[in-house]
Amino acid sequence: MRRELPLAICFIMGLIMTVQFFVPHHYSQWLFDNMLKWLIIVLTFAMILGIGNLVKLHLQKVQHRRRDWLYSIVALFGVTASLVTGFGWGIEADSPFMVLYNYVQIPMQATMFSLLAFYIASAAFRTFRARTVEATLLLVAAVIVMLGRVPLEGIVGRWLPDLAEWILDYPNMAAKRGIMIGIGLGAISTALKIILGIERSWLGGGD
Amino acid sequence: MHISTDIWIWIAAILTLCIYSFLYKDNPFYKFAEHLLVGVSAGYFFVIYFWNLVVPNLLTPLKTGFGTLFSGGGFTGDLAALVPGILGLIILTRLIPKIAWMSRWAIGFYFGAFQGIIITGYMQAYILAQIYGTFMKGADPVFSIAYFGNFFGDPSWGKVLLAVSGPLMIVGVICTLTYFFFSTEHKGFVGGVAKIGIVFLMIGFGASFGYTVMARVSLLIGRLQFLLRDWLGIIS
Numbered sequence: 001m002r003r004e005l006p007l008a009i010c011f012i013m014g015l016i017m018t019v020q021f022f023v024p025h026h027y028s029q030w031l032f033d034n035m036l037k038w039l040i041i042v043l044t045f046a047m048i049l050g051i052g053n054l055v056k057l058h059l060q061k062v063q064h065r066r067r068d069w070l071y072s073i074v075a076l077f078g079v080t081a082s083l084v085t086g087f088g089w090g091i092e093a094d095s096p097f098m099v100l101y102n103y104v105q106i107p108m109q110a111t112m113f114s115l116l117a118f119y120i121a122s123a124a125f126r127t128f129r130a131r132t133v134e135a136t137l138l139l140v141a142a143v144i145v146m147l148g149r150v151p152l153e154g155i156v157g158r159w160l161p162d163l164a165e166w167i168l169d170y171p172n173m174a175a176k177r178g179i180m181i182g183i184g185l186g187a188i189s190t191a192l193k194i195i196l197g198i199e200r201s202w203l204g205g206g207d
Numbered sequence: 208m209h210i211s212t213d214i215w216i217w218i219a220a221i222l223t224l225c226i227y228s229f230l231y232k233d234n235p236f237y238k239f240a241e242h243l244l245v246g247v248s249a250g251y252f253f254v255i256y257f258w259n260l261v262v263p264n265l266l267t268p269l270k271t272g273f274g275t276l277f278s279g280g281g282f283t284g285d286l287a288a289l290v291p292g293i294l295g296l297i298i299l300t301r302l303i304p305k306i307a308w309m310s311r312w313a314i315g316f317y318f319g320a321f322q323g324i325i326i327t328g329y330m331q332a333y334i335l336a337q338i339y340g341t342f343m344k345g346a347d348p349v350f351s352i353a354y355f356g357n358f359f360g361d362p363s364w365g366k367v368l369l370a371v372s373g374p375l376m377i378v379g380v381i382c383t384l385t386y387f388f389f390s391t392e393h394k395g396f397v398g399g400v401a402k403i404g405i406v407f408l409m410i411g412f413g414a415s416f417g418y419t420v421m422a423r424v425s426l427l428i429g430r431l432q433f434l435l436r437d438w439l440g441i442i443s
Binding site: 002006007012013015016036039042049052054071074075076078080081082083086087097103107108110111114117120124134135138143145146149167168169171173174175176180184187192202204 | 215216219220229230238239240241243244245246247248249251252253255256257258260261264265287288290291296301307308312313314315318319320321322324325327329330332333334337338341368372376377378379382383384386404405406407408409410412413414415416417418419420423424426427429
């Protein structure tokens with residue numbers, strides 16, 4: 001019963017939400033609108049589990065003086081600072097929470113992503129070799145799109161940004177659409193497997 | 208040169224430098240910033256979810272619903288918020304090993320409903336909309352003999368691109384899909400079509416790579432501008 005009941009709930013909810021789409025009634029729309037809100041609320045409670053696990057992990061590291069435990073104090077300080085400022089003063093534009101967000105989180109996040117500019121460039125330098133026709137196409141498309149994004153209009157004219165735009169809009173989009181249709185079919189088949197109880201890994205281990 | 212006197216600008220600048228120090232090698236400054244980012248981000252998302260989603264969709268309706276109920280107004284639709292509230296509490300049973308199995312009820316509810324939404328949602332957004340977009344641009348078809356007529360009437364690069372791009376898109380999507388179709392061996396005609404699919408995929412990957420590089424470079428420029436303008440005041 002500990003596994004069968006959740007499977008039954010999953011099946012019934014899956015069926016209801018699939019059928020709901022084809023029922024043009026305001027109750028059906030009410031269900032869909034509310035379900036989206038409900039799922040987000042359940043997700044927020046799941047986030048409590050996630051943050052709880054993060055805090056537990058770092059507390060254990062500090063308690064047992066494991067390797068790099070001092071950094072765990074920093075992580076715990078970060079969580080505490082966000083929660084205390086967020087719940088204590090709210091999230092208005094000039095609140096301490098938003099100051100923390102604008103001057104701590106945003107700069108670090110942007111810097112973290114910008115680090116990739118160096119690594120992506122060094123990876124490209126090491127691996128981009130025009131050994132085959134396919135590799136050459138990849139290299140040429142990448143170079144055109146990169147140069148097309150640089151303001152070189154005064155030197156080479158409009159043709160380079162236009163060409164980059166055309167590559168992004170047509171050959172690139174054709175490949176993307178093919179991939180997206182594949183993703184769609186894969187997601188739908190996985191969803192069907194979950195609803196029908198064929199895919200059960202989400203139940204986890206144990207009884 | 209006009210160095211900032213704002214303490215928060217200094218904190219942001221020092222944290223930026225701490226992360227860039229990773230370019231040399233993994234070091235204590237980077238680890239400090241990394242752990243701080245993990246902690247602050249986890250707290251941030253929880254607080255944002257709470258104020259923007261839990262308060263308006265759970266706490267406020269419950270307050271209104273119970274307020275009406277206790278003042279003799281009877282049950283209202285607001286009390287429907289009890290459903291996700293109770294499911295949310297059930298999911299927390301995961302923290303108590305003896306009754307952790309109960310959390311599967313809430314997970315089953317979440318998963319089932321979500322997959323139900325995915326079936327129709329993905330069918331619309333990832334399949335039907337993409338097929339429509341392959342053949343149509345807004346209300347106009349991407350492939351039309353009239354485009355070729357326009358080109359031959361008054362030849363120009365713009366018109367030849369307009370005439371050729373649509374058919375190219377259709378051929379590209381079909382060839383890419385053929386490449387991912389593994390029920391038939393990629394030999395003969397199917398193999399040839401799949402090879403054209405690879406050509407489109409390579410151009411697509413190259414374009415995506417180039418686009419990502421430039422996005423990262425613009426972030427890098429943004430950080431350098433912050434350090435040199437907002438913090439050190441070297442550039443204006």
